[in-house]
Each structure stands twice: as structure tokens, then as C-alpha cells.
Amino acid sequence: MKENLGAHIAALRKAKGMTQEQLASALGISAPAVSKWETESSCPDITLLCPLARALGTNLDTLLQFEESLPDEQVAEHMNKIIETGREQGQEAAEEMLQKLLHQYPASVPLKYNASAVLTIFEMMFPSASEEMKMQWKQQRKELMEYIRVNGNPAYRGQAVLQLASMALADEELETGERLLKELPEYTADTTMLWAQLYLKRDEKDKALEVIQKRLFTLVGQMQNCLLLLADEKVQPDAEKGLEICEVYRKMEEIFGCTGGMSDGIFAEVFLRAGEKEKALDSIVRFVDAVTGQAMLPNPLLFSAAVKVKEGREAASKEMRQMILEGLLTDEAVAEIREDERFQEAVNVLRDGLRRGAP
Incomplete structure (x- = not known):
């Protein structure tokens, strides 16, 4: 057994949502005995190891931490294979x-x-x-x-x-x-500038450029998420102000080349709140065109080193387009325009793409 067995038992127990008392009851022992295991004051009796593993929903090798490890670099390969x-x-x-x-x-x-x-x-x-x-x-x-x-x-x-x-x-x-x-910590220090300075002092300009661009790309995504929240009806019930926020989102989209065309999905929702049905329909049509087309390439001036997007790649995965289709068919927010001919054409564009099995 490894020296951190107690901490491992505690982690497995908490992951199962069990208290020390519940685990003790499942094993027919006292709660203080479980506490002693977890604080490394004592170890489980060998006759309890198999029942303990079963109670924690694991196997004996895992409990004792003898299992074969899975290299991190192989995890993504396995996940892609499962999705495929x-x-x-x-x-x-x-x-x-x-x-x-x-x-x-x-x-x-x-x-x-x-x-x-x-x-x-x-x-x-x-x-x-x-x-x-x-x-x-x-x-x-x-x-x-x-x-x-x-x-x-x-x-x-x-x-x-x-x-x-x-x-x-x-x-x-x-x-x-x-x-x-x-x-979670309320504030986490941003080390981007320090890393950039380090790389520049080592005359590693490419690494400095990459770390700055990666941070900028992350910040742009966070800003867009904040704009989405600001445009939400619960935060901004005034539809006209919501549309102004949508314009800011669109300008960011155009400047940075991130989430190209997705702003029309936000516009559609806010236009409906404002009673602008025709403009909402226009936005939905453009939104569907965007998600069924090719991905917009990030601004090469700002992201050339850090963000690689394969030219010609689909703007949205098959799963994302399926989710968008389900939303258009069931969301009450678009119920009043669902029978419109242009709306139906947009739905059919999504359906046709999914039927063709586009990736």
C-alpha cells in the first residue's frame, strides 16, 4: 500500500457522496475507524480491502493505487475515437x-x-x-x-x-x-507579461509572441461571454440597450475574427424581445448560414502564432448544429416566427446538412 492510502480513501468516499458514517455502516465498522484510516493513524484490515473497494465503487488495484496509468497524451486520442x-x-x-x-x-x-x-x-x-x-x-x-x-x-x-x-x-x-x-480564488495573478519578459530576455521572440496571443485569445472569449450575459433579458430587460450590446459583440467578432457570424444568434433573440420579427428572421437566416459554412479564421495580425484554425474547417460541429436545430424547433422564444417560410428554410438547411453527415 502507498503512504497516501488514507487520502485516497477519503477522495474516493467523497466522490461517491458518502459520509464516514455511511462508509462505516456499509463495512460494519465504526466511523472513528474510517477517520483513522483517512488521517493515516491506522490502515484497513486486509479482510476489509475487498469490501472497502466495492463500497467505494472501485477495484482493489485502484484502491491500493497499483493500476496501470494512462499517459495524458493518449487521453485525447481515446476521446476522439469514442466520439467517432x-x-x-x-x-x-x-x-x-x-x-x-x-x-x-x-x-x-x-x-x-x-x-x-x-x-x-x-x-x-x-x-x-x-x-x-x-x-x-x-x-x-x-x-x-x-x-x-x-x-x-x-x-x-x-x-x-x-x-x-x-x-x-x-x-x-x-x-x-x-x-x-x-x-475558487477571487483573483488569480496574470503571469502573461512576466513570461513574455522572460522569453524576450532570452531572445525567444516567437515564444513571447505565442504566450501574449494565447492570453489575448482567452481574454477575447471571456469578454464575449460577459457581453452575452449583459444582453440577457434578466440582466438587461431594455431591448434597445440589449441591441447596443449586440453591436459591441459584433464589432469584437469582426475585429478579432472569433466566433464569426455567431452574433446573429444573439441579435435574433434580442430583436424578438424588441418586437422586430423581420429583423429577427434576417438574423436567424444569417446565423444558420454562419454555422453551416466555413469557420472564420482568427485575425492573423493578432493570433497568427498561437491560434491555428484549419482553413476550410466547418464553423460548427455536427453535434453543435444538432443542438441549434433542436433549439429552433422547441424554444418558446421563436414560437411566433416558427411558421414563417424563411424560418422553415433555415431549419431545412440545418436538417439537410445533418442528413448529409457533414462532420
Whole structure:
């Protein structure tokens, strides 16, 4: 057994959502005994190891941390293969591959993190999946993120807490969301300028340029997200001011070459709030044209070194276009224009692209 067995037991227990008392009850022992394991005051009796592994939803090798590791660089390859399997063979085959991989490498934090993203993609890939299945995916995402949160891996923990907070707020669990948000540092120092200075002093201009451009690209995305929130009806009920915010978003889109054409989706929603149905329809048509066309290339003046987008790449993945189609067909916000001929033509453009199996 490794010296950090106690911390590992605690992480697995918390990821399962169990208290020390509940784990003790499952094993027929006292809660103080579990506490002593987790604080390294004592170790579990050898006869309890198998029952302990079962109670924690793992296997003995994982409990004792003897399992084979999965190199980080292989994780993306596995995830891409699972998504491709889903497209070609369907939900059951893709899910079986994912669960088998998680079982084979149950302590791999990078795998758990990426598996959570794949479960989210499943919801877009398989919109006809049962509500029960979607709830199972959601619950597993929570369990995966909770494991990462309590495991304390600094490379992934912050993002795991963010995702857990987002899920809590979506479920109206406001106190849980607030507690999770408070776990995150309010301010994290931006080291971009220091890295740039370091590279420049070493006469490594290309590295300095790359680190600056990557940071700028991240900040542009964050600014656009803030503009989306500002244009939301709950934040800005005045539709005219909402349209002004949309214009700012569009100008950023044009200047930086990020999320090309996506601003029309925001305009459509705000135009409907303003009672401008014709302008909303115009925006929806342009939005569908954008998401079914080629991706806009980021401004080469600002992002040439750091952001690589393959020329001719689709603007939106098949899963994203499927989600947009579902929204157009079901969202109450567009119900008043759904029967319009131009709206129907836009829907058909999306449907035709999906039928052709475009990537």
C-alpha cells in the first residue's frame, strides 16, 4: 500500500457522496475507524480491502493505487475515437467504450476530466436518448468532477469546481453553487507579461509572441461571454440597450475574427424581445448560414502564432448544429416566427446538412 492510502480513501468516499458514517455502516465498522484510516493513524484490515473497494465503487488495484496509468497524451486520442464511434455506430457502442476506459483507468484525472466533456457531447449527439439516460450522464459527470475536486489535482481542480458550480446553479441548488464558487480564488495573478519578459530576455521572440496571443485569445472569449450575459433579458430587460450590446459583440467578432457570424444568434433573440420579427428572421437566416459554412479564421495580425484554425474547417460541429436545430424547433422564444417560410428554410438547411453527415 502507498503512504497516501488514507487520502485516497477519503477522495474516493467523497466522490461517491458518502459520509464516514455511511462508509462505516456499509463495512460494519465504526466511523472513528474510517477517520483513522483517512488521517493515516491506522490502515484497513486486509479482510476489509475487498469490501472497502466495492463500497467505494472501485477495484482493489485502484484502491491500493497499483493500476496501470494512462499517459495524458493518449487521453485525447481515446476521446476522439469514442466520439467517432458514436457517430458511426451509435450511442450504445460509444458509451460502452467510455465506461470500459473509465473502469480500466479509474484513477486517471485527465481521463475523468475529458470523459465528463464527452458525456456532455453525448447529450448533443443523441438528443433522442431517454430522460433517464440523460440523468445518468449528468450524475456521472458530477461524480467525475467531484472526484477531481476532492483529489486536489491543481491542473484540473479549478475547472472541476467551476463545472460543479455551473451544474448546481442549473439545478437551482443555489447554496451549493455559492459554496463551490467560494472555493475558487477571487483573483488569480496574470503571469502573461512576466513570461513574455522572460522569453524576450532570452531572445525567444516567437515564444513571447505565442504566450501574449494565447492570453489575448482567452481574454477575447471571456469578454464575449460577459457581453452575452449583459444582453440577457434578466440582466438587461431594455431591448434597445440589449441591441447596443449586440453591436459591441459584433464589432469584437469582426475585429478579432472569433466566433464569426455567431452574433446573429444573439441579435435574433434580442430583436424578438424588441418586437422586430423581420429583423429577427434576417438574423436567424444569417446565423444558420454562419454555422453551416466555413469557420472564420482568427485575425492573423493578432493570433497568427498561437491560434491555428484549419482553413476550410466547418464553423460548427455536427453535434453543435444538432443542438441549434433542436433549439429552433422547441424554444418558446421563436414560437411566433416558427411558421414563417424563411424560418422553415433555415431549419431545412440545418436538417439537410445533418442528413448529409457533414462532420
